[in-house]
Amino acid sequence: MITDEIKKLIDTAAEKIHGAGHVVALVGAGMSAESGIPTYRGSGGIWTKIGEPDPRSFQNFMNDPKLWWERMLNPDLVNEESPERAKFTKALAEAKPNPGHFALVELEKMDKLDTIITQNVDGLHRIAGNNNVAEIHGNRNYYRCLDCSSRFLRDEFTIIDIPPKCPNCQGMIKGDGVMFGEPIPSDVLARCITATQNCDAMLVLGTSGTVYPAASFPTEAYMNGAYIVEINPERTPISDIVTTQITGATGDILPLLVEKIREMG
Template structure:
């Protein structure tokens, strides 16, 4: 199973990747629903909905400023770096779709990135919809003010109860529908509509690879399901062919 997945990925010219919180966990960024995840300690209703922001924008901004500091202090891990390398190899045939808001893919060198849920390092104007990067954490005092119209700005992230950006979702769906190989990494495959991207690829004829420590609703559809963390799984998947390895050595990425 792994050998076939390696071959399929190596030979593919169109590759689509979906990443979730699990890929950033080795960088020290908590996942959401796992033991010790954010939603075990904080209530979604208090920090990640439009209603929470309407009730208490200062509280929500303080929470996002805290997360922003934590995320900016984190560093991309080996899994982020391996996907950046895969993009360099595949060129324009590669698309990376992420549910994460941490920007670690871009900091690792990825450029063909679609952010479905926004980016914690940006703010969006409540009035004119302008988007601007936040200042460095040490210089940031929330809430920011729009440089265009002076209105208050909100975090440029998608909250529960909000729609995903139409253009980003359409581009993601197109990439997975056209992919020869699709990778789904570190996501529970439970949050729609992102959870359906792997299904689109499978139904369109792609070879589907899942990397996740636990089974998910997508697992039964996967041609290859690696019960590993993101780093271990990508290292295994991207190892060179055995014939390229010195005799007696284990495959290495």
């Protein structure tokens, strides 16, 4: 329910975003949850049900990339081992952008959004139509070379050998999703840090504020004097430092916020 108090907060946030020069959106799993994708942690989270991945996942991949690829190319085997994981994978594959995603597309078209930093691997921002997206945890629809960081759409990449080699440098290819124990790709991390340091307003959307390094970005922006607005159904560790905290779903609040900004011209 959009109360009068929430409407006032939306008006305040719209005025600040409209007047800002460089706006960044930090997006977490809550926005994807509104598209039907289960969260990782918390009640009903996939890791709550099946346990968190091995913290050595990346090292295990490096030790035996052929085994990882054989399992990845045989999803029926993996699904039989874990029905809950199968449900999660199905939800990822079937998810569509929601009104929150499309509101960010409109904000970008209005030149009121410089960069989206998303912690989600579903690729829904790109599917919705956003162009300036930094996917700090990768994108499930891509492969990535560990040597030159080239990225390839899965549907357009032909696998001949296992493990496959990068056509550009012959380096090792893996899924673009960042594994436990794997460093954030340096090009993506640098982009996120630069966007955070340069912004004078940040939208914090559907994130728990507990997964680093992304959880540090709002605090860094705040310390640099940026206006911070958080949109989340619940308070988070970030709530204590934000300028404006709006309680609600991003799919409900963002379209109203964007409409207010549009009215300001």
